[in-house]
Amino acid sequence: MKQIVLASTSTLFGEEYLAYLKPAMKTLFTGVKEVIFIPYARPGGISHDDYTLRAADGFKELGITVRGLHTFDNPVAALENAEGIFTGGGNTFLLVKTLHEKGLMQQVRSVVEKGTPYMGCSAGTNIGGLTMQTTNDMPIVYPSSFETTGLVPFNINPHYLDPIEGSQHMGETRETRIKEFHTQNITPVVGLREGSWLHVEGNTITLRGKLTARIFEAGKAPYEVESGSTLEHLG
Amino acid sequence: MKQIVLASTSTLFGEEYLAYLKPAMKTLFTGVKEVIFIPYARPGGISHDDYTLRAADGFKELGITVRGLHTFDNPVAALENAEGIFTGGGNTFLLVKTLHEKGLMQQVRSVVEKGTPYMGCSAGTNIGGLTMQTTNDMPIVYPSSFETTGLVPFNINPHYLDPIEGSQHMGETRETRIKEFHTQNITPVVGLREGSWLHVEGNTITLRGKLTARIFEAGKAPYEVESGSTLEHLG
Numbered sequence: 093m094k095q096i097v098l099a100s101t102s103t104l105f106g107e108e109y110l111a112y113l114k115p116a117m118k119t120l121f122t123g124v125k126e127v128i129f130i131p132y133a134r135p136g137g138i139s140h141d142d143y144t145l146r147a148a149d150g151f152k153e154l155g156i157t158v159r160g161l162h163t164f165d166n167p168v169a170a171l172e173n174a175e176g177i178f179t180g181g182g183n184t185f186l187l188v189k190t191l192h193e194k195g196l197m198q199q200v201r202s203v204v205e206k207g208t209p210y211m212g213c214s215a216g217t218n219i220g221g222l223t224m225q226t227t228n229d230m231p232i233v234y235p236s237s238f239e240t241t242g243l244v245p246f247n248i249n250p251h252y253l254d255p256i257e258g259s260q261h262m263g264e265t266r267e268t269r270i271k272e273f274h275t276q277n278i279t280p281v282v283g284l285r286e287g288s289w290l291h292v293e294g295n296t297i298t299l300r301g302k303l304t305a306r307i308f309e310a311g312k313a314p315y316e317v318e319s320g321s322t323l324e325h326l327g
Numbered sequence: 328m329k330q331i332v333l334a335s336t337s338t339l340f341g342e343e344y345l346a347y348l349k350p351a352m353k354t355l356f357t358g359v360k361e362v363i364f365i366p367y368a369r370p371g372g373i374s375h376d377d378y379t380l381r382a383a384d385g386f387k388e389l390g391i392t393v394r395g396l397h398t399f400d401n402p403v404a405a406l407e408n409a410e411g412i413f414t415g416g417g418n419t420f421l422l423v424k425t426l427h428e429k430g431l432m433q434q435v436r437s438v439v440e441k442g443t444p445y446m447g448c449s450a451g452t453n454i455g456g457l458t459m460q461t462t463n464d465m466p467i468v469y470p471s472s473f474e475t476t477g478l479v480p481f482n483i484n485p486h487y488l489d490p491i492e493g494s495q496h497m498g499e500t501r502e503t504r505i506k507e508f509h510t511q512n513i514t515p516v517v518g519l520r521e522g523s524w525l526h527v528e529g530n531t532i533t534l535r536g537k538l539t540a541r542i543f544e545a546g547k548a549p550y551e552v553e554s555g556s557t558l559e560h561l562g
Contacts, residue, residue, distance in 0.1 A: 105495035136503060137510030183507050185466075225467055228498060231420075231460050232508040238469050251498035256491075260340035262521055263463060263486035268371060272418050273467040275372030286497055 095120055095209045096243055096292035098220045100250045100284040102150075102181050102213035110150035113211075116289060116300065117154060120209045121176045126157045128174040130200075132190035133182025133215040147180055161196075171199045174208055181214025181250075184227040188219060189235035201241040210243070214250045217284070221247040226273055226281050228266075244290065244297055245327020247273075252283035252306060267306075267314060274310040280326040281308040290323065297323045330355055330444045331478055331527035333455045335485045335519040337385075337416050337448035345385035348446075351524060351535065352389060355444045356411045361392045363409040365435075367425035368417025368450040382415055396431075406434045409443055416449025416485075419462040423454060424470035436476040445478070449485045452519070456482040461508055461516050463501075479525065479532055480562020482508075487518035487541060502541075502549060509545040515561040516543040525558065532559045 097116050104112050121127065131143040138146075144160035151158050158178070164170035171177065177200065179187070191197040197219070204210040212220050218227050219240040226249040255265040264272070270281050283306035284290070291298045299305050304316040307326070317323070332348070332355050339347050356362065366378040373381075379395035386393050393413070399405035406412065412435065414422070426432040432454070439445040447455050453462050454475040461482040490500040499507070505516050518541035519525070526533045534540050539551040542561070552558070 101497045103497055105497060134510070135499075135507075137507055186507075186511065225469075226465060228465070230504040230508055231462065231466060231473060232504075232511045233460075234473050238466060251496065253496060253498065261486065261488060262336045262338055262340060263488065264370075269465040269467075272370075272372055272421075273465055275369070276421065276467045 093207055093294045094205060094243070094292050095207065096204065096220065097211040097289055098217040098244065098248060098284075098292070099211070099213045099289035100217065100252065101286040104287055109146065110213075112287065113289065114153065116291065117151075117211065120211060121154065121156055124156055124176040124209065126159060127151060127176040127178050128161050128170055129158045130161050130177065130179040130187075130191075130216065132162070133180060133184065133187035135180070135182035143180060143182075147178060151178075167194060167196055168199050171196065171203050171208075174203065176209040177204065177211070179210075179212045179216030179219065181216060183232055184215040184218045184224050184229045185231050185233050185235055187215045188224050188238065188240060189233045191219070192236045197239070197241060201243060204241070204243055217248055217250045220244050220290075222279050223247060225277065226270060244292060245324070246280040246282055248290070249281055249283045252285045270308045274308065278310040280310070282323060282326070283308065283314075288319070295324055299323060328442055328529045329440060329478070329527050330442065331439060331455065332446040332524055333452040333479065333483060333519075333527070334446070334448045334524035335452065335487065336521040339522055344381065347522065348524065349388065351526065352386075352446065355446060356389065356391060359391055359411040359444065361394060362386060362411040362413050363396050363405055364393045365396050365412065365414040365422075365426075365451065367397070368415060368419065368422035370415070370417035378415060378417075382413060386413075402429060402431055403434050406431065406438050406443075409438065411444040412439065412446070414445075414447045414451025414454065416451060418467055419450040419453045419459050419464045420466050420468050420470055422450045423459050423473065423475060424468045426454070427471045432474070432476060436478060439476070439478055452483055452485045455479050455525075457514050458482060460512065461505060479527060480559070481515040481517055483525070484516055484518045487520045505543045509543065513545040515545070517558060517561070518543065518549075523554070530559055531557055533557050
């Protein structure tokens with residue numbers, strides 16, 4: 093059975109890395125001794141090794157060790173044999189480019205569809221959707237494709253941000269950007285605020301966390317859904 | 328001689344479309360009777376026709392008519408024969424994809440290098456740089472390449488935004504994003520705040536407007552330059 097946590101962010105303001113996700117991680121990774129970490133998004137240009145150390149720190153309390161996917165000679169086999177997978181945030185273009193180059197995007201999809209527990213944060217959540225086309229990141233590299241795993245049948249906008257009241261900045265709001273996406277695409281988009289995550293169990297996708305999420309469907313006015321709502325019908 | 332205005336934004340908060348740029352436009356388009364408008368960035372999904380009408384409104388006061396590039400059977404020839412060119416803002420991915428598909432990116436470069444006056448705002452400014460890889464826009468479509476005109480020998484980040492003091496949002500600041508760009512690229516980046524523009528005359532590139540601009544060079548701490556500074560050495 094598919095078991096997935098797709099979180100808007102790894103870290104809440106003023107909290108430790110992954111702190112608010114610990115209860116969800118305990119459930120998702122029950123019985124798991126080692127998680128394979130996908131470090132390719134490299135936030136701030138951090139090295140794969142250093143990023144893996146940071147991830148390991150976040151799993152220590154659960155008694156789970158973390159090994160970076162970049163350390164394996166055969167990453168396809170590493171994913172096949174993984175007890176659990178975690179993809180950290182950073183730059184989504186870099187993450188997607190690297191996964192496609194190494195032929196790993198479909199492998200992630202395949203093993204997670206077969207039941208390997210998966211957690212993503214931010215960029216790692218973006219790749220859970222059908223495409224990365226609702227990322228907030230800068231196109232610092234050119235990926236061979238914008239397609240991602242489609243583990244959920246819609247797109248996600250992590251770090252979803254409401255318009256800032258009184259702002260005099262003329263750049264587009266997040267909502268305007270997602271509406272522009274819908275002038276070119278019909279894929280629904282879940283705007284996931286920091287502190288929210290999607291919990292996938294088999295065919296059920298549930299919004300978790302304290303906040304509502306903002307749903308964008310092509311041709312409809314955006315609307316809010318409460319925590320606890322199921323979202324699999326969006327696909 | 329190259330004559331270019333690359334503006335951060337078309338519109339300042341509380342002002343009319345293009346209002347603050349009118350003096351610069353008068354100089355740039357001296358003697359010009361008709362400007363060819365490139366509407367492909369389609370802000371908010373507006374039609375090419377409607378966007379061209381908006382642009383025409385911005386040029387009315389100067390006694391200059393505006394014709395949309397999309398109305399020509401032969402847009403390559405239309406650019407060749409243009410007295411002046413204006414590219415409006417919107418989604419940079421859509422603009423760049425369309426220009427590459429139609430084989431127009433190199434044509435814009437070619438005629439502007441030969442002296443056709445060019446003005447860009449926002450996305451239309453992004454394509455003045457070497458690549459579109461420092462855009463703020465969402466990748467709503469997949470362009471065949473991120474390369475742009477290279478009319479200036481660096482990249483531009485329009486709508487440059489300083490970190491918001493006291494923000495508890497954990498998404499990356501603009502500065503963090505540009506620094507991530509420099510983990511993968513060495514192209515210098517000019518962070519152009521709203522109200523600023525670059526004025527290119529031949530080989531001289533001058534920062535105009537009331538504000539400073541923030542310069543990002545790979546391996547250096549970012550720094551501010553005053554209005555009136557020349558920037559051609561960055562290339």
